[in-house]
Amino acid sequence: MSDHVEPIAFIAGPKRVWLYVRQAAAFIAPLVLLLLAWPAIVTIFDVSPRVFPGVQAVLGAAADGLRDGTLLAHVATSLGRVALGTVLAVAAAVPLGVAMGVNSGVSALLTPLFRFFSVLAGIAWIPIATLWFGYGFGAITFVIFNAVFFIVAYNTLLGVSAIPPRLRHAAASLGAGRVAMLTEVLLPGALPNIVTGVRTGLGFAWRGLIAAEMIATDVGLGYMLFVARDFYRTEVIVLGMIIIGIIWLFIDRLLLAPLERATIERWGLVQRT
Amino acid sequence: MSQLGQVLEQYGRWAARWPTIAALVPFLPIVALWWGVAAAEVFPRAFFPGPLEVVNGFAVLTYKGILPAYLEDSIGRLALGAACGIAIGVPLGLLVGLNRAAHTALWPLVLFFQAIGDIAWLPLLLIWFGFGLTTMTFVIVYTVIFPVVFNTALGVRSIAPELVRAALSLGASRIAVLREVILPGALPNIMTGLRNGLGYGWRALIAAEIIVGTSGIGFMMFDARRAGSAVEIVIGMIVLGLLWYVVDAWILAPIERATGQRWGLIARS
Amino acid sequence: MKGLTLRNLHKTYFDLNMGSRVTAVQDVSLHIREGEFVAVVGPSGCGKSTILNMVAGFLPATKGEVLVGDRPVKGPGPDRGVVFQNFALFPWKTVIDNVGFGLKMRGIPKPERDRIAREFLALAGLTNAADRYPNELSGGMQQRVGVVRALANEPDVLLMDEPFASVDAQTRMTLQEELTRIWQERRHTVLFITHDVGEAVFLADRVIVLSKGQVLREIDIPISRPRAWDTVSEQDDFKRLSSEVLQMVRSA
Structure with a gap:
């Protein structure tokens, strides 16, 4: 009306x-x-390039980076690290979370642990990771894996235990076996929570990655920013910030947020207020 | 197998009755496992200290006053950042939530700057402000603001239009509508935003202390890393975990529940 | 207390789906005398809620005007108390603070407005619910609070938008009887919107049948007061008027 x-x-x-x-x-x-x-x-305001760069300087830095291939290398490395850590973490966390969520006792045992470790997600692991794996590939993958794994496992567990028992009973009385229960009820039922978990976990992982790259490697966007700081090259820093922003905007807004909306709102599992 | 399942189900029912104890029980086998692995020296002692060494280290650091001082620094920075973040974030969220033009103009900028992320600002901030409190406060404020803005705006938009209409037809002025309807209506969302914001802000603080640090828990951990001493790192992680658990589970979550559930605004879980 | 006048009200709006302008209310004129109870009834989509929203000042009229007494309406205001279909109680205020809200807006100090609010709560048998939150009350209780909140602000006109549509049938009849009782004591000017023909005939002095945004007919309801369902539902007058109105609504 x-x-x-x-x-x-x-x-x-x-x-x-x-x-x-x-x-x-x-x-x-x-x-x-x-x-x-x-x-x-x-x-x-006649801002000194040591404080903030002009547009031309940033474009110049982008052109230089593209020409000698370093920019692409930094971006590809960072994305590759996030992708690897995330895929490993999700692949491990989802089955574990589903398996744990089925039994209320296992869920009661693991929930506090997962909560505790998801609290530590990301950056807090950097010191011990670098101690264990040295500076480099292993430490960074470990940090990303941790950031995503515990949050996704925790959310999956929440999602599975939030499935109303009557849905499981309904499926069982319609003849669903163990496998069918898993693929037809438990996984789809927990999917909105899983997606939310991936979104939150990736948020921490992405930040953790930038921080870890500042400390622990010699390639990647975080490293690019931090090295530029040593030489007061603000144009490279700002270029890196813009790239980081755009990449995350793409990952979060064009990939994860629509996915989350699609599962949650389409199925009406969460009442929108 | 099915017998084990039954025992576990039994534990589940018991855990539901005693949630506080049940939150601690799972850590017992973990600590025991940790003890065993450390005692068996599967990994070099320096890389993988046992629980006793950590407790001992904890006592020494506390006795020397290092841990309390660093903890105070970290919490102080977080509190300062959170206060500034709320002071800026809530009004901004109200503006974006209430005014269409402001929403159109500001929303893309908010999204973009949020995407850049706190930590990516660190190099530039170090050039601007050097190693110090200004840099760290800036990073935390920057982190806290966005979730607060998002959720405040969401809260404002989720208020039923009838409530505003009811207030207006009872003689409320615009200011009164803001004070009596919009703010309390958005409060549960604001609390959620603050909770998320602090979750991110606290991690940003650790990163800032690691990279910028001259004091604080993050600094302690990374200093220990440079010295190759795992004990302080593990202490740092445990303190951080406990600290956030206390802040989140005992302060933020109850406030969120108290407002949302009492008023029936949060019917979901 | 004042009368209410609707003068040549029009409302058109742009429908995104149809891609064209749609007429919701077309040239509605109506006068409600001081202290008169008028019910507007019609099928959903007939424009009755739009009329109420314009009278309340929530929606601007495309053409025409609304007068309270002889003062034109320019927006929402305390001269017109509104009772909403879904109650619209402030969830974060206790019952007594909801009822005292209008008084607070007028700057009346807390002890005084609590005293007044308690008087009005007693009127609807809500004394014991004063310190509860709306969320803790049943639908019927919530709408009692909604009615009392509007009354406590002493409006010139009371506007009710399908107020009993979202409570169960039993409670609805009780609320209707309570409303007639309170109305008889205080004699407000009432504009009552409903799609329930029985409700309209039971409550009103006059029933307006609305169809496609236009007034189809007006019918006086000369049933004696006080009215109670036990007796009224047996009366031939009630049966005849109800079926008459019902037929008009169905043909509308």
Whole structure:
């Protein structure tokens, strides 16, 4: 009746495309404004390049990095590390979480442990990781693995134990065996929690990665930033920050958030308030 | 196997009745395992200290006053950062939640700057402010703000329009609507935001103390790392875990529940 | 207490799905006398809630105006108390603070407004619920608070938007009887929106049948007061008027 706006998904046809375009434009406009304001501010206030770089310097740094291939190497290394650690962690955490969530006793035993270790997720592992594995690949993968593993396992466990028993009973009385129970009830039922866990865990892992790379390696985005600091090369630092921001925006907003929304809202498992 | 299952189910029922004790029980076998592995010297002693050494180290550090002093530094920094984060984040969240134009203009910027992440600011901050409290406070404030802004805005938008209408038709002014309806309505979400924000902020603090540090738990851990002494690192991790557990489970979560559940705003879990 | 006048009210809005303007309310004029109880009834989508929202000042009218006494409505205000379908109680305020809200907005000090609020709570048998939170009450109790909250602010006109639609049938009848009792004591000017024909005939002095945003007919309800379901439901007048209104609503 009133002036409420329909969600875009319910509007059909070319109008829908047009609305998406408008939404995207509205989203980008403030960022473009910021991009325009930046050189103006740097010029007007005569900011020293040792404090904050101009746009040209940053573009120059990007061009240099692209030309000698170092920029791509840093980005690829960082992404590779996150991907490896995350995949390993999810692959280990989900089956474990599902298996544990089925029995209330196992769940009562493991929940406090997983909670404790998810509290430590990420950065707090860096000192011991570097002590155990030395500076480099092993330590960083270990930090990322830890950040994702405990949070995903904890959330999976929560998700499985939150499945109403009547759903399990219903499936059993319809003839579901152990495998079918797992694939048809437990996994889908826990999926929203799993996705939420991955999203939170990746958030910690990404930050942990940047921190670990500052301390523990000689390649990667974090390293790139930290080395640039030694030479007061703010243009490289700002370039790195922008790249970090854009990568995370893509991972979180275009990959994880829609996934989370899709599972949670589509199934109506969580009431949106 | 099925007998074991039954025993475990029994434990599950018992744990539901005694949640406080049940939260500690699982750590007993872990500590025992830790003890055993350390005593068997599977790993070199310097890399993998046993529980006794850690307890001993804990006592020594406490006696010398190092641990309490560092803990005080870390908590002080976190409290300062959290206070500033709330002071900036809540008004900003209200603005974004209430005003369409502000939302359109600010939301993309908020998302972008949140994505850059606190730790990526460290190198630039070190150039600007050097190694010190300003840098660390900036990092924590930066981390706390975003979840607070997001959740405050979400809270504002989740308030039923009828409540605002009811207040207006009972004679409330705009300021009164803000004070009596918007703020209390968004409070559970603000608390959630603060809880998430502190969760991130606390990790950012550790990172800052490791990289910037001159004192604090993070500094203690990394200093020990440089000296190759695992005992202080493990102490640091345990202290951090316990500290956050206490803050989160005994302070933040109860406040969140008290507001949300009493009012029936959080019907879910 | 004042009368309420709706003068040539129109409401059109833009429908995103249809991609065109839709008329929700078309040229509705209506006068409710001081102390009169008028019910507007019609099928869902007939525009009755839109009318109430315009009278309350929640929605601007596209054309036409609303007068309380002789003062035109420009937005929501304490001269028109509103009772909402889903109660709209403040979840973070106790019952007594909900009821005292309007008084607080007028700057009346706490002891005084608690005294007044308690008087009104007693009116609806809510004395014992004063310090509870809305969440802890049943739907029927919550709506009693909703009604009392509007009354305690001493409005000129009471606007009720399907107030009993979300409580169970038993409670609904009790609430309806309580409302007629309270109304008889205090004689408010009432605009009552409902889709329940029996409810409209039972409560009102006059029933307006609305269809496709227009007034289809007005019917006076000369049933004597006080009204109680036991006696009223047996009366021929009630049966005749109810079926008459029902037929109009169904043909609408």
